[in-house]
Amino acid sequence: MTHPDPPASRKRTKATSIDIAHHAGVSQATVSRVLRGSPLVNAETRRRVEEAVRELNYTVDRHASSLRLQRSGTLALLLFEDPTADDSHINPFFLSMLGSITRACARAGQDLLVSFQQLSDDWHADYADSRKADGLILLGYGDYLSYRGKLDTLLEQGTRFVRWGAVLPDQPGLSIGCDNFHGGELVGQHLAGLGCRRVAFLGDASSHYPEFLDRYRGCDAALRVAGGAMDPALQVDAQSAEDDGYAAARELLARSGAAGAAPGFDAVFAASDLIAIGALRAFEEHGLHVPGDVRLVGFDDIPTARFTQPALTTVAQDTSAAGELLVETLMALIDNQPAQSRMLPAQLVVRRSSGAAPG
Amino acid sequence: MTHPDPPASRKRTKATSIDIAHHAGVSQATVSRVLRGSPLVNAETRRRVEEAVRELNYTVDRHASSLRLQRSGTLALLLFEDPTADDSHINPFFLSMLGSITRACARAGQDLLVSFQQLSDDWHADYADSRKADGLILLGYGDYLSYRGKLDTLLEQGTRFVRWGAVLPDQPGLSIGCDNFHGGELVGQHLAGLGCRRVAFLGDASSHYPEFLDRYRGCDAALRVAGGAMDPALQVDAQSAEDDGYAAARELLARSGAAGAAPGFDAVFAASDLIAIGALRAFEEHGLHVPGDVRLVGFDDIPTARFTQPALTTVAQDTSAAGELLVETLMALIDNQPAQSRMLPAQLVVRRSSGAAPG
DNA sequence: CTGAAAGCGCTTACAG
DNA sequence: CTGAAAGCGCTTACAG
Known part of the structure; x- marks a missing residue:
């Protein structure tokens, strides 16, 4: 021996x-x-x-082991930002997702590689091909239609991935997402219950942004039950940043020709909290009182939502469960186990901006 | 051939x-x-x-290449959380640091591994030894004295690392940090200039939390120039979370025996924005008006600081530059280039909570 | 239960 | 400028 x-x-x-x-x-x-x-x-x-x-x-030695096993024990989180986003801060909602994904990876014994990507980048080539990661978690807003093709490519290459976003019937690969339609419904029910008839929507409500679209449709469905409906004339496109919300709200005000007069809407459903915060600023500047003149509801329940003046009524997504489920689903894919897309429940958080809470 | x-x-x-x-x-x-x-x-x-x-x-193939080169092209970010922190959200300040570090790594062509650690975990053994990463970035609050020993171990093992935090004279390894002393001075000058004489401090001001201590000392130094000083009786320990701030503020109120009467302090310097936000809630419940009855200043300039009621005067740290510098310094260490600890400037952001801004 | 050996996919000194 | 070969540090089928 x-x-x-x-x-x-x-x-x-x-x-x-x-x-x-x-x-x-x-x-x-x-x-x-x-x-x-x-x-x-x-x-x-x-x-x-x-x-x-x-x-x-x-x-x-991790590399020797991975090389031999053909498995890295690492997951990669790719966070997409819109090309419009300058070097500004990331949407706090995604940061909170990142936190929960990090924890979930730790629990699953996986390392996590984090990267920010422009939607236009050549990201599909990199992480899986080079075997840096066994699978990808895709996160972020961005034009779905323009990135759908990349998902197809990933699938063709045999890359394992899970996407956070809208759960669509015929999409490439698996998604975990919040039940945006139901989230929208909750908002619609809430506003209809408060007597709102003219609900404006701030956010891109097209299939380019299916999450926003679902929120819009859900709200519309709820209003219809109450005998109303969303009015397309009261919908203004907006990406998810604060400045976009500000600009969209101004556009809405201009459109409804309400220079000092009563606006043509009694409530605003913003597709994200950041949009809502921007809109709040625009309304304030315009002398419009929230919730007195306009009721306002956001989406995401970011930490700041509790502190806006008035505090923001919004829809909370369960980021903890989301991170857990994303990792779990991706691990199943990697292990060739059955896995499926899933929606997580949405929850209405009522605060003062919708004029319903005491005070 | x-x-x-x-x-x-x-x-x-x-x-x-x-x-x-x-x-x-x-x-x-x-x-x-x-x-x-x-x-x-x-x-x-x-x-x-x-x-x-x-x-x-x-x-x-990344693993084959790394194995051969004995270099991974990867940096690891270890984010420490206090054991007290339950599964709650991470301090937004660190999330913003994480964002900037991620960008800096991308620019430097390095991959970034992200992990949350309990201070008590056996983290020093893992990342560098297994060659998963060429170097570590250490981030987070926590009792410095209790983790200093681990830094020594890292150093002994020859692990390359940079720490975000207080830049101390005789510390193990390199640190990048904000100029906390000067940040505190700015607050002290600001408050003294507004006529404050009795400035309370919410935060652990001992060598267990050297960053907080520097902020405290800086404020004290500025007050002394103005003929005053911090009063240790007005200092209450607090970690950096919101609930800690709430508890500390209540303790301060109890201590100064101000049940309805005027409190024994005219300003509060909170060691972090999160502490300030918790304190704000406590003061409100106590019927104390900010800034009318008490002027309040925080530290960090987290996104929410603009939205509290009143908006929070605070000290901004340049997280963008911080991320860049952390990565740059760590890369220098890895490449056996000269590198040193550095402090980044702090900047006072005046908002309504200190009662100085118009309105 | 244990050892010798092959091989994972690269990189680079060596020889031409 | 290019090829053949060694070797980075593991894991595991194979033979005992």
């Missing part, structure tokens, strides 16, 4: 499994077996190896 | 450099040279290889 010699000069070079083998008086193969938890190892041998591992402070 | 055969069955298996070599009619070594940008390659050969790479959609 010969064992390989350890390196002659032990000059603070990282320990390898060969060092451990020598230290414990076993073969390198046995060290590897112990470290991978093989049942084929004698208890006493295992003990000796484990001791050497502790003593030499050894950790398995 | 013989070239290795490509795999017989081409069943959607990822292309390797051998496939490319065969396709381009060169050796695998030459493919590698082209991909690593070696100048030793004939232009026409290079062209052929590049074409094959495009055609077969080839990407270098």
